[in-house]
Amino acid sequence: MAGHSKWATTKHKKAALDSKRAKAFAKLIKNIEVAARAGGADLAGNPGLEVAVSKAKKTSVPNDNIDRAIKRGAGLTGEVIDYTEIIYEARGPQGSALLVECLTDNKNRAASETRLAITRNGGTVADPGSVAYMFARQGVISLPKGELTEDDLLMVVLDAGADEIKEAGDTFEIHCEPTDLRAVVAALEEAGIDYETDEVEFVPSMHVDLDAASARKFLKLADALEELDDVQNVYSNADISAEVMAELEED
Numbered sequence: 001m002a003g004h005s006k007w008a009t010t011k012h013k014k015a016a017l018d019s020k021r022a023k024a025f026a027k028l029i030k031n032i033e034v035a036a037r038a039g040g041a042d043l044a045g046n047p048g049l050e051v052a053v054s055k056a057k058k059t060s061v062p063n064d065n066i067d068r069a070i071k072r073g074a075g076l077t078g079e080v081i082d083y084t085e086i087i088y089e090a091r092g093p094q095g096s097a098l099l100v101e102c103l104t105d106n107k108n109r110a111a112s113e114t115r116l117a118i119t120r121n122g123g124t125v126a127d128p129g130s131v132a133y134m135f136a137r138q139g140v141i142s143l144p145k146g147e148l149t150e151d152d153l154l155m156v157v158l159d160a161g162a163d164e165i166k167e168a169g170d171t172f173e174i175h176c177e178p179t180d181l182r183a184v185v186a187a188l189e190e191a192g193i194d195y196e197t198d199e200v201e202f203v204p205s206m207h208v209d210l211d212a213a214s215a216r217k218f219l220k221l222a223d224a225l226e227e228l229d230d231v232q233n234v235y236s237n238a239d240i241s242a243e244v245m246a247e248l249e250e251d
Contacts, residue, residue, distance in 0.1 A: 023226070023227070024059060025056075025059070025061050025065065026229065027232055028052070028055060028056040028059060028061055029056070029061065029065060029066075029069045030083065030103055030232070031052045031055070031056075031103075031232075032049065032052045032053060032056060032066060032069040032070060032073060033069050033070075033072055033073035033081045033083070034052075034073065034081070034083055034103065035048040035049040035051075035052040035073065036049050036069070036070045036071075036072075036073025036074040036081075037073040037074065037075070037081050037082075040074055041070050041071065041073075041074035041076060047182075049070065051182075053066055053070070055198075056069075081105075082105060083103045083104060083105055084103075084104055084105070084107055085101070085102065085103055086101075086102045086104065086107060086110055086111070087099055087100065087101050087102070087132070088100040088102065088111075088114050088115075088118075088125070089125070089126040089127070089128060089129075089130060089131035089132055090118045090123045090124060090125055090126050090131065091123060091124040091126050091131070092122070092123050092214075092217070092218050092221050092222075092236065092238065093122060093210060093213075093214035093215075093217045093218050093221075093238075094208055094209075094210055094211070094214045095208060096208045096210065096214075096218060096236055096237060096238040097126075097131040097134050097135075097204070097208075097236060097237050098123070098131070098221075098222070098225075098234060098235065098236045098238075099131060099132060099135055099202050099234070099235040099236070100114055100118075100225055100231060100233075100234055101202075101231070101232045101233040101234070101235070102114060102228075102230045102231055102232060103230065103232045104230040106230075109230065110228075110230040113228050113230065114225065114228060114230070114231065117221075117224040117225050117227075117228060118221070118225070120224070121217070121220050121221040121224045121225075122217045122220070122221055123221045134204055134205055134206055134237060135202040135203060135204050135205070135235060135237075136202070136203055136205060137178055137200060137201075137202060137203075138163075138175050138176065138177070138178065138200070138201060138202075138203045139174075139175065139176040139177060139178050139180060139181030139184065139198070139199075139200055139201075140173055140174070140175055140197075140198075140199055140200075140201045140203065141173065141174040141176075141181070141184060141185060141188070141195050141197070141198045142168070142171050142172070142173050142195065142196045142197045142198075143171060143172055143174075143188070143193065143194065143195040143196055144170060144171055144172075144194075144196065145167075145170055145171060145172055148172065148193070150165050150167075150172070153165055153172060153174065153193075156187050156188060156191045156193060157174055157176075157184050157187050157188065159187070160176075160180065160183040160184045160186065160187035161176050161177060161179075161180030161183050161184055162174050162175070162176045162180070162184050163175050163176050163177070169242070171196070175203065178200045181198060181200060184198075185198050201233070201235060202233075202235040203235075204235070204236070204237035206237060207237050207238075207239040208237055208238055208239060209239045209241065210238050210239060210240055210244065211244065212244050212247045212248060215238075215240045215244050215245075215248060216248060216251075218236070218238050218240070219240075219248070222234050222236065
């Protein structure tokens, strides 16, 4: 079972328990603004915006918020939306690696707050390239297993460009090239198979198994980073087993 998969599952459950909807909404709104700025306000002529809006609606972002974000991003309100994407690299407990993806309108603030969150929570800021080589950009679709088998899924998504299917607890993860993500999603929708998330992510090529003490520190570090307004995503090769998670939940 992939380390990324298990941590992602844990992270999603924790986010739901903590009711971090406002933070999730802010990230989705920012994605809409960026897409509208890049390709205009017309969903029919801007595939990136259509995807961003679809994700926001799937997460129950109010339509008024979505409409305002489109107008802001497209410059229809007179506001200037100019975000820069920055990726920071870090080391966590037991030599685990983290990639911190930021989308910011203030690079100095993003750099300062991200570095502070890393160093204050037991991490180390890594040199550019010293962590990134362990990760590859991939399309990742998560869906509940339900009654599905891996063979059932393969029949649906293989011809659409899926590379592999991984198990992550009670979910499946379909991995593909980023350029094939929309086609794989379309194949699932055509087959009437519900999915939870579809994202282009940094997926690690190697994993680090964390013991309970290290897992505790890692989750504190990851949470501190995800609380930052400029941070869109945190990716890691940390692997937290079900046994270790059970131990942490007893704390």
